[in-house]
Every structure is written in structure tokens, then in C-alpha cells.
Amino acid sequence: MSKTVIVSGNFAAAYGAKLSRAAVVAAYPITPQTEVVEKIASLVADGEMDAQFVKVESEHSAMAACIAASNAGARAFTASSAHGLTLMHELLIWAAGARLPVVMVNINRAMGPPWSVWADHHDALAQKGTGQLQFFCESNQEVLDSVIMAYKICEGSDIMMPAMVVEDAFILSHTKEPVEIYDQELVDEFLPPYNPEYKLDVNRPFGFGSLGMPDWYMDFRYKMAEAMDKAVDRVEEVNKKFKEVFGRDHGGLIEEYKTDGVDVLIFTMGSISSTSKDVIDELRAEGHNIGLARLRTYRPFPAEKLRELTRNVNVVGVLDRSYTFGHMGDSAGEIKAALYGHKDLILKNYIVGLGGRDLTPKILKNIMLDTLSLQDKELDEEVEWVDLRINQERWRR
Amino acid sequence: MAKLPDEELMFQGTTACPGCGAAHAMRYTLKALGKDTIMNLPACCWAVIPGVWPSRNLDIPLLYNAFEATGAASSGVRAGLDVNGIGREVTVVGFAGDGGTADIGIQALSGCLERGTDTIQIMYDNEAYMNTGIQRSGATPYGAWTTTTPVGSRQAWKKNPKKNMMEIVNAHGIPYAATVSIGHPESMIDKLRKAKEIPGPKFIHIYAPCPTGWRSDPSITVELCRLAVDSCVFPLYEIENGVYNVYKKPKKKIPVREYMKLQGRFRHLPENEVDRIQVNVDREWELLLKKEAFTKEQVV
Ligand SMILES: Cc1ncc(C[n+]2csc(CCOP(=O)(O)OP(=O)(O)O)c2C)c(N)n1
Ligand code: SF4
Numbered sequence: 103m104s105k106t107v108i109v110s111g112n113f114a115a116a117y118g119a120k121l122s123r124a125a126v127v128a129a130y131p132i133t134p135q136t137e138v139v140e141k142i143a144s145l146v147a148d149g150e151m152d153a154q155f156v157k158v159e160s161e162h163s164a165m166a167a168c169i170a171a172s173n174a175g176a177r178a179f180t181a182s183s184a185h186g187l188t189l190m191h192e193l194l195i196w197a198a199g200a201r202l203p204v205v206m207v208n209i210n211r212a213m214g215p216p217w218s219v220w221a222d223h224h225d226a227l228a229q230k231g232t233g234q235l236q237f238f239c240e241s242n243q244e245v246l247d248s249v250i251m252a253y254k255i256c257e258g259s260d261i262m263m264p265a266m267v268v269e270d271a272f273i274l275s276h277t278k279e280p281v282e283i284y285d286q287e288l289v290d291e292f293l294p295p296y297n298p299e300y301k302l303d304v305n306r307p308f309g310f311g312s313l314g315m316p317d318w319y320m321d322f323r324y325k326m327a328e329a330m331d332k333a334v335d336r337v338e339e340v341n342k343k344f345k346e347v348f349g350r351d352h353g354g355l356i357e358e359y360k361t362d363g364v365d366v367l368i369f370t371m372g373s374i375s376s377t378s379k380d381v382i383d384e385l386r387a388e389g390h391n392i393g394l395a396r397l398r399t400y401r402p403f404p405a406e407k408l409r410e411l412t413r414n415v416n417v418v419g420v421l422d423r424s425y426t427f428g429h430m431g432d433s434a435g436e437i438k439a440a441l442y443g444h445k446d447l448i449l450k451n452y453i454v455g456l457g458g459r460d461l462t463p464k465i466l467k468n469i470m471l472d473t474l475s476l477q478d479k480e481l482d483e484e485v486e487w488v489d490l491r492i493n494q495e496r497w498r499r
Numbered sequence: 500m501a502k503l504p505d506e507e508l509m510f511q512g513t514t515a516c517p518g519c520g521a522a523h524a525m526r527y528t529l530k531a532l533g534k535d536t537i538m539n540l541p542a543c544c545w546a547v548i549p550g551v552w553p554s555r556n557l558d559i560p561l562l563y564n565a566f567e568a569t570g571a572a573s574s575g576v577r578a579g580l581d582v583n584g585i586g587r588e589v590t591v592v593g594f595a596g597d598g599g600t601a602d603i604g605i606q607a608l609s610g611c612l613e614r615g616t617d618t619i620q621i622m623y624d625n626e627a628y629m630n631t632g633i634q635r636s637g638a639t640p641y642g643a644w645t646t647t648t649p650v651g652s653r654q655a656w657k658k659n660p661k662k663n664m665m666e667i668v669n670a671h672g673i674p675y676a677a678t679v680s681i682g683h684p685e686s687m688i689d690k691l692r693k694a695k696e697i698p699g700p701k702f703i704h705i706y707a708p709c710p711t712g713w714r715s716d717p718s719i720t721v722e723l724c725r726l727a728v729d730s731c732v733f734p735l736y737e738i739e740n741g742v743y744n745v746y747k748k749p750k751k752k753i754p755v756r757e758y759m760k761l762q763g764r765f766r767h768l769p770e771n772e773v774d775r776i777q778v779n780v781d782r783e784w785e786l787l788l789k790k791e792a793f794t795k796e797q798v799v
Contacts, residue, residue, distance in 0.1 A: 130603075131631040131647070139634065140646040147651030157647060159602035159637060160567060185542070185565060215563055216552055217542070 104284045111274030112137035114242040114281050115181055115207040115267070118249030120151045121289045122205070124179035125296075128156035128167035130186060133219045134275045135209040138181040161186035165193035165204070172202040173310055175301035177253065180204070183271065184211035184225040191229065197264040198233020198326060200311055203256035203296070204264045205249060206234075210372070211271040212457040220458020221270040223371065223424040227400075227432045233326055235265035235333055236400040238371045242279040244352045245269045247344065254293050255340045261329050262298075270373040270423075271458065284348060292347050330402045337399050353396060355404035360386065361393035361411060366474055368394045369420040371433060374454070374461050378421070381466045390474055397433055405440035412441060418449045419473030425453050430485045448476050451485040465489055465497045503684060504530045510556040515548045518717025520707030520724070522548060523681040524623040525557070525594065528705075531691035532619075534559055536590045537580075539573055541604060542566035543596035544630045544709075545623070567603040569593040570611030573618040590695050591618040597638035598628045601662045605637075612671040612700045619694050619701045622664060625709035633712040637662040640732075642776055643764045645712070650767045660779075668702040669738050676702040677737035682724020686746060690737060706733045714763025726758040731784040736791070742798055743791040755780050 109117070115138045119127060127146075129139045145151035156171075158164045161182050168178035182190060187208050197204050208229075212222035226236060235256060237248045245267060252265040269275055300308055314322060334355065341354035359379050361367065370378050375396040382394050395411055397404075412418065422431025429435055434451035441447065452469050455461045469488060489497045508529035515522040521544055529536065537560045540546050549557050564572040573593040580589055593611070595604055600622035608620055627645050628634040635645040640661045644650050648657040668676050675697045679687035687705070694701040706724060710717040727733035728747055732755055735747035755777050759765040765773075 131628055131634040133631050136631045136634065136646075140632075140649075143647045143655070144649045144651055147649040147653045147655035149651075149653055157635060159605070189565075189567065214565075217546060217563065 104282055104288070106280050106282045108278045109242065109281050110137060110276050110278050111242045111245050111269045112209070112276070113141050114246040115249060115269070116141035116145065117281070117283050118207070118246040119179040120145055121246070121284060121286060122179070122250050122253050122293060123177060123290070123295070124153055125176040126154050126156065126168065126171035126178045127180065128158050128164045128171070128178070129180045130158055130161045130164045130182070132161070132183045132186040134211060134271045135181050135183040135186070135207070137275070138207060138209075161189045162193060165190045165197065168204045169193060169197050169200060169202055172204050173200065173302050175296070175298055177296040178204045179206065181207040181209070183209040184213055187225045188213065188228060191232065194229055194232040194234055194264070199322070201262040201326070201329075202264060203253065203262055205252045205256065205267065206265070207245065207249065207267045207269065209271050209275045210268050218457040219271060221273055221373070221423065222456050222458065223422070223432070226266065226268045227424050227426070229266065230401055230432070233263060233330070234401060235263055236268060237265065238268045238398055238400055239274065240373055240375045240396060242274055242277075242281050243350065245274065246281055246283070247348070247350055247352060250289060250293055251340050251344055253296075255333060255336050257296055258336055259299065261333050261336055263326070263329050263333065268372070273373040288347060292343070334402045334404065334406070337402070353398045355399045355407050356411065357396040357398050358411065359394040359396065361395060364391050364393035364415060365477065366390070366392040366417045366419070367412060367415045368392065368470055368473060369397060369418065369433060369437060370394060371397045371400070372423065374421060374423065374466070377461065377463055378466050381463050381470060384467065385470055385474070392470060392474060400433070403436055403440065408437060408440050409444045412445055412447065416447055417473060417476045418447055419469065420449060420451045421454050421469065422451060423455045425456065434485070448481050450476060450481060450483070453485065453487045454489070459489060468497050468499070503688065506530060506533065508534055508558045510558070512550060512554065512556050513548045514550060515544070516711045516717070518710040518720045520681050520709060520720050521545060521596075521623050521625055524705045524707045527681060527684050527687050528592070528594070528621065528691060529557070529559065531688040532590050532592065532695055535588055536592055537562065537576055539564050539569050539576065539591070539593045541569045541595050541599040542630065543599050544625075545594060545596070547630065566599055568607055569595045569599055569604050570607035570609070570620060573620065574611050574614065574616040577616050577618055587617065587698065593618060593620045595622060596629070597622055597624045597626060598636040601637040601664050609671065612668060612673050612702070616700050617698050619691070619703060621703045621705060623705045623707040625707050625712060626661070627709070627712050629709050629712045638664070641779070642768050642772055644767060645764070654767070656767060664704055665738065669741070671700070673700045673702060675737070675739050676704070678704045678706065678733065678735055680706040680724045680728060680733065680735060682706070682721045682728065683735065683747065686735065712764070714766070715761055719761060723758070723761060726753065726761070729753045730755045730758045731780055732758055734784060734787055736787065742794045743787065744795075745787060745791050
């Protein structure tokens with residue numbers, strides 16, 4: 103029987119790993135991810151989770167151990183955040199190159215210096231080119247569900263890529279919400295045991311990850327690119343299947359909120375989407391024709407879906423909880439690139455909430471009103487930083 | 500033996516918990532080394548204890564660095580000072596917890612020692628990752644509870660021994676290494692001053708109880724330090740150019756039980772496990788005395 107419990111995003115991540123029957127967990131503590139590690143340690147200690155918990159001495163080693171365990175034929179799981187995630191960088195790329203469906207949860211957190219432990223997408227977005235599939239979550243339930251779905255997506259024999267499920271520091275990681283913990287049998291049916299075609303086996307010896315000369319290397323990379331392209335459809339398929347079995351739909355590639363026939367569209371990622379949806383309701387009640395699209399899958403990037411979604415839209419406001427230094431917010435850049443040559447519209451990028459700066463409904467409303475105003479005036483600034491100490495008055499009024 | 504210097508380079512307003520051994524560790528370290536000290540701090544409790552920007556309660560230059568990087572950062576600071584004509588008059592210190600030293604930072608530490616950087620690398624040892632909320636480290640002793648070595652139905656308390664960092668650094672052939680304790684501040688200051696005078700890489704292992712993580716009463720931090728030394732759980736000794744000198748030998752060795760029973764982190768241990776720990780402590784102590792006798796004999 104499934105049961106609903108009130109748990110934090112971190113516990114949801116741990117239960118996601120448990121329900122997925124992750125058999126090897128290698129992880130290293132870091133605020134705000136620590137509870138995931140602690141919870142798994144206690145689930146294993148209490149005999150509730152049948153897994154080997156490898157207590158590594160760094161995140162680099164955590165991912166290295168997961169990769170090796172996956173190579174040995176075990177379903178592997180880890181979790182990290184910010185400095186831990188970025189220390190893993192080499193191995194994130196390795197996991198992808200090795201074509202291993204290791205799944206991790208990243209509790210996104212701002213990068214230092216200055217040290218910060220609060221929500222910010224810089225850590226995860228800096229990994230967008232590593233070959234990890236990336237899913238940005240809005241609720242604790244979605245964290246749990248996304249872990250299960252990630253294994254299902256990634257273990258497909260034509261995919262075999264690693265994935266990262268991303269949740270916002272504290273806002274999800276430490277906030278308790280009702281989460282349904284599904285019946286194990288149901289999950290087992292949805293997600294059969296991990297049984298890779300190639301693994302370390304003394305009876306069938308292969309060398310994994312040897313030197314690749316220039317006449318081969320590029321073709322291996324192309325196969326990864328193909329797998330990522332295929333993952334676009336696979337995300338939608340698995341999302342649909344998940345809905346059939348568990349009755350929940352988190353949106354697959356992009357979650358749409360009141361997007362039918364809108365003139366103005368707001369793009370968000372992660373937990374700010376919930377408050378933003380309330381603000382959308384308010385604005386619609388006031389007569390504005392505005393809707394919201396939540397970028398849920400960031401890798402593979404859902405370019406095609408985006409083009410469909412914006413076909414009749416004139417103005418787009420993109421909220422980024424991070425900044426790519428020297429250019430603009432990451433998702434704004436990606437959205438622009440995806441639309442270029444397909445659709446001519448006005449796009450404004452808002453940089454918001456870095457290092458956990460609070461995003462109140464008032465600020466979000468002011469942002470959306472600013473986007474709406476672009477229907478009848480020229481684009482003032484391509485990128486605007488919102489609620490800085492120097493412009494707080496404008497955004498909080 | 501030095502009396503405690505009056506100079507105070509650590510001010511009020513730390514964010515440390517009551518009875519924090521690590522806070523004393525820093526205070527005495529700065530009393531010993533003085534104001535011409537540049538300190539590298541990786542992620543650890545001490546990355547937070549100095550206060551949040553723009554306040555700061557240590558009156559020396561601080562360089563915060565990534566968790567795994569302290570040894571490398573010390574080499575970098577030393578090199579940067581050297582090219583600017585600043586020599587031994589400024590002491591470069593890496594001040595890291597046991598996790599930052601013995602686990603994630605061991606590679607950078609090893610590199611720093613091996614390449615001979617003129618620096619003091621300090622490990623303040625509270626025997627777990629405390630900043631993130633009491634997870635086991637390589638320096639957590641056998642038998643201890645932490646959140647990642649939970650007791651639970653499978654009694655999963657730590658089953659691996661504490662890494663012997665003194666032996667690890669000594670294996671690098673460095674000129675000086677010492678264990679010190681905040682329960683013995685005068686000798687702690689002596690050893691730090693000695694380290695400062697010696698060129699090349701030095702290592703100081705500070706015993707620094709953490710009431711929060713050890714589940715001990717904050718008022719007995721210093722008592723725990725004394726019990727650790729008197730039970731030979733944490734012997735005070737130095738290794739100078741390979742020669743061991745046990746500078747504090749308990750007049751009467753007390754049972755480890757006396758030390759352990761004051762800490763909640765050992766509460767779950769059955770008697771036979773405490774006996775086992777006693778056997779190990781005795782053995783390590785005998786071995787240390789033999790190393791001392793042997794290496795001193797070799798010098799003569
Ligand atoms: C690469 C990386 N991984 C993990 C962390 C999270 N982290 C910060 S402090 C800490 C534990 C520090 O333990 P220790 O070195 O023993 O010092 P203590 O906090 O006990 O004083 C951890 C795991 C980090 N900052 N960077
Ligand atoms: S957790 Fe322990 S080491 Fe950290 S500040 Fe508190 S007492 Fe000190």
C-alpha cells in the first residue's frame with residue numbers, strides 16, 4: 103500500500119533512491135544535501151533499504167565509486183550540492199562518456215566565495231554540458247518521482263546516460279510537504295532491475311574506457327549526442343507511463359500553466375514556479391493574457407517543444423536564478439538560441455534570487471507587469487538584475 | 500614552559516557553540532604565532548566561527564578556500580609572498596578540521612608536505628564533520644556514533660579505526676610534527692612556537708572536543724582533554740626529524756572507560772567493545788613508547 107508522509111525534499115530524494123532500489127549509494131555530506139546522506143545511512147542501518155553505502159572521502163570519490171559500481175552492474179545513486187557537485191565535474195563527464203545511468207540528486211546551492219548555502223542554480227547549470235540529463239523540480243513529490251523516472255529514462259538501452267535531479271536548497275530540501283511513497287511492488291513493475299548489456303564480468307571480459315584515437319573518438323561523442331536527442335522523446339514517454347501507473351504528471355519536458363492562447367509567456371525553473379503560478383492567477387484575474395512555462399527538463403533541452411509553445415506568443419519574460427558571467431542568464435540564452443530563425447519575439451531576461459535572495463509574490467508580480475508592458479513599448483534592457491540593493495525600491499513597491 | 504601570552508587576536512562574537520574546543524584551538528594558536536600570520540581556512544566550522552561578512556573576529560588576514568584545497572592554498576600563499584619579498588617573518592598557516600585534513604584534503608596536504616612548503620598545517624580534530632552536522636570522518640574513532648554511522652537496529656556505529664595522521668605526515672619526512680591539546684595550553688603554545696621557528700613543512704594535530712557532536716557537557720571540554728591524555732587515547736608527543744618525544748606521560752594511566760562514559764557518542768557500546776578499545780589504546784601507547792626509545796637511541 104502506498105502511504106503519504108510529510109517529508110522534506112531531502113527525505114523525498116532518499117525515498118526515491120530506496121523505491122528505485124538503488125543498490126550502491128556513495129555520497130559525501132554537504133549542506134543542504136546532508137540529510138539525504140544521513141537518511142540513507144539510517145535506512146540502511148535499520149535494514150529498511152538493501153544497499154551498500156560507501157562512505158567516501160570526497161564527492162569526486164562519490165561519483166567515481168558510483169561509476170565503478172554501475173560498471174559492475176549495480177544501480178548507483180548519489181547526491182550532492184554546489185561545491186561538492188562542482189568537485190565532481192570530471193566524473194560527471196566521465197559517467198556520460200562511460201554511458202552509465204547513474205542518477206544523482208543535486209540540491210542546488212550558490213557557489214562561493216562568498217560562502218553561501220542558499221538556493222541558486224549556478225552549480226547545476228555549470229554542469230549542463232557534461233552529458234547529464236537534468237530535471238529541475240518544483241515540489242518534493244516531484245523529486246521522488248523524478249528519481250524513479252530518471253532511472254527509467256536513463257537505463258533505456260538506446261539512452262544509457264546519467265541524470266541529475268535538481269531541487270532548490272532549503273525551499274525544497276528542508277521544507278516538509280506531503281509526499282506519497284508508492285507501493286514498492288508498483289515501482290518494481292515500473293522500473294525493472296538494472297541489467298546492463300555490458301558490465302565487468304570475468305566470463306566476458308571487456309576493457310571499459312580505454313584510449314580512443316581521433317579516428318574513433320568523435321564517433322563515440324556523436325553516439326552520446328544521438329542518445330541525448332532520443333532522450334527528448336523518452337522523457338515524454340516515461341512521463342506518460344508514470345502518469346498511467348502513479349497518476350501524476352509533472353510536465354515531462356516543459357510544464358505548462360495556463361498557456362493556451364496567451365500573448366505573454368513567463369519562463370521559470372524550480373521552486374519559484376509555484377509562487378509565480380499564484381501571481382499568474384492574480385494577473386489573469388486582472389485581465390492580463392499571460393501564462394507560465396516551467397522548464398523542467400534542461401538537458402536534453404526541449405527546443406522543439408519550446409517553439410510550439412511560443413508560436414503565438416509576442417513577449418517572453420525569462421527568470422533565471424543564476425547568471426552566466428559575460429553573457430546572460432543561462433535559460434534565457436538557451437531559449438533565445440532555440441527560437442532563433444523560428445520565431446521573432448521580444449525576450450527579456452530577469453536575474454533573480456541569487457544566493458537565496460527571497461522572491462516575494464510582490465517582486466514576481468512587478469517582474470511580470472514589466473514583461474507585460476513590453477507589449478506596447480521598446481525593450482529597455484535585455485537583461486535586468488532584480489531586487490538588488492540599488493534597485494530594491496522599484497521591485498518591492 | 501611559556502605562560503599564556505596576553506596578546507588577543509581573537510575577539511568576542513564568535514558563532515561557535517558553548518564549550519567549543521575548536522574555538523580555543525584558534526585562540527591559543529594565534530597567541531602562539533602572533534599577528535604576522537596569514538591563515539587559510541577551508542570549509543569547516545571555522546569557516547563560520549569568524550562571523551559573517553562584513554564582521555570578522557580574527558585580527559589577522561584570512562583566506563577562505565575550497566574544502567579540499569588547504570595544502571595547495573598554503574603553497575600558493577607562500578609562493579605569492581615570496582615573490583613579493585615577504586619571507587619567514589610571516590607565517591603561513593593552514594587551519595583545517597579533521598575532514599578537511601584527513602579525508603578530502605589529504606591529497607593537497609600530502610603535496611604541500613612533499614614539496615617542502617614553509618608552512619604550518621594544522622588539523623583541529625573534533626573527530627567528525629561537525630559543520631555539516633556530525634558525519635563520520637576518517638578521524639572518527641572506532642566505536643563512535645555519528646549520523647552516518649548510526650546505531651540503529653544493525654548497530655552500524657563506526658567500525659573502522661581512526662586514521663593516524665601523525666604517522667601519515669611523518670612518512671613524508673617532514674622536519675616537525677606534534678600533537679597538542681587545548682587542555683594543555685602552555686605546551687600547545689610551546690610546540691606551535693617551535694614549529695614556527697623551523698623552516699619547511701610542519702604539522703600540528705590539535706585535539707579539540709566538540710560538545711555538540713560528542714554529546715558531552717559543554718562545561719567539561721577541558722576535562723575531556725585531560726582525560727584523553729591521561730588515558731593515552733590522545734598522547735601528547737612530537738616528532739622532530741624522525742625522533743619521537745612523548746612530552747606528557749600520565750603519572751597514572753586511567754581506563755578509557757572513564758574518558759568514554761562522559762560522551763553520548765559512545766553510549767551504545769557494549770562492555771566488550773570498550774575492553775577492545777582499551778586493548779588497542781594500550782597497544783598504541785606501548786608502540787609509541789617503543790618508537791620514542793628506538794628513535795632516541797638512534798640519535799645518540
Ligand atoms: C567540496 C565540498 N564538499 C563538501 C562540503 C561541505 N562541508 C563543509 S564543511 C564540511 C565538514 C567539515 O568537517 P571538518 O573538516 O572535520 O571540520 P569541522 O566542521 O568538524 O570543524 C563539509 C562536509 C564543501 N564545503 N565542499
Ligand atoms: S559544532 Fe562543535 S566544533 Fe563546531 S562550533 Fe559547535 S562545538 Fe565547535
